[in-house]
Amino acid sequence: MMNLDSTVTVAVKKFGAEREQLLPVLQYVVSKEKWLSEDTLAEVARVFDMSAAEVYGVASFYSFLDTEARGEYVIRVCRTISCDMSGKEAIMEALQKTLRISVGETSSDRKFTLLETNCIGWCAEGPAMLVNDEAYTNLTPEKVVEVLQGYMNRT
Template sequence: MSNTENLIKELVEKHGKCRNSLMAVLQGVVAKEKYLSEDAMKKVAEHMDVSAADVYGTASFYTFLDTVPRGRNVIRVCQTISCDMAGKDEIIEALEATLKIKVGETTHDGNFSLLVANCMGWCHMGPVMLINDDVYTELTPQKAMEALEKYVVSTNN
């Protein structure tokens, strides 16, 4: 049994086999493996007695359940109207220029992936981005670069 399959088995035992546990199991896999591989989705389906289509449908619907490998640090910039009006385009442009990648790409060294995401629940403090699980609000291009610098330093150490 692979490490991923052992993880899935543990998560199913912890959360249960019922359909309502699917999100918790998928989130657990992403937390440990950083994304949901095709094989992992099939194994989740097998262990939970649900269809692979159900698992894939759930995984592909939620933007935080990555189905492709991402960088060690995942940057998600909110793309909703309130963040758009508050200046999210300037934030994205600054990040793209600094990282030398476009939205949806990962740096060549695998340190960063840059993505957009729908509402993060911080509409009153936009523009907003997440770097991994850390929230950064009321961003300017300068504040975004300062936030990014923390991860450049920690990645190089």
């Protein structure tokens, strides 16, 4: 487990602690740790000399700056209309059935978190989903299971 303070410190060394660097720093921490813990937010607030509530306010505004614990692989299924019409429900069912979790939950081994997201720009190739930063399109229930299998087998 990586030291939380050190991720913030590394990010601040990279970007600086001026107000306009708040988003880059938060994004950097999320890229390393998948989410922003209470300690991280408090640490960022201290380094930026801002109130913790304000940092939380900024983080909570952005869907991709999670303030709840997330697994190693965060799956975001597009819920917007074109993906929905091209079969998003079946994709979601396959994911829930395979991972044995509902939307918003994280698997007990902390490997997967299942979420919905607004449009991710793959309307022409729906249904689509993201696993961390990787996009998967033209999904079918079978293809989803295959994708999951790939992640499960990663060490």
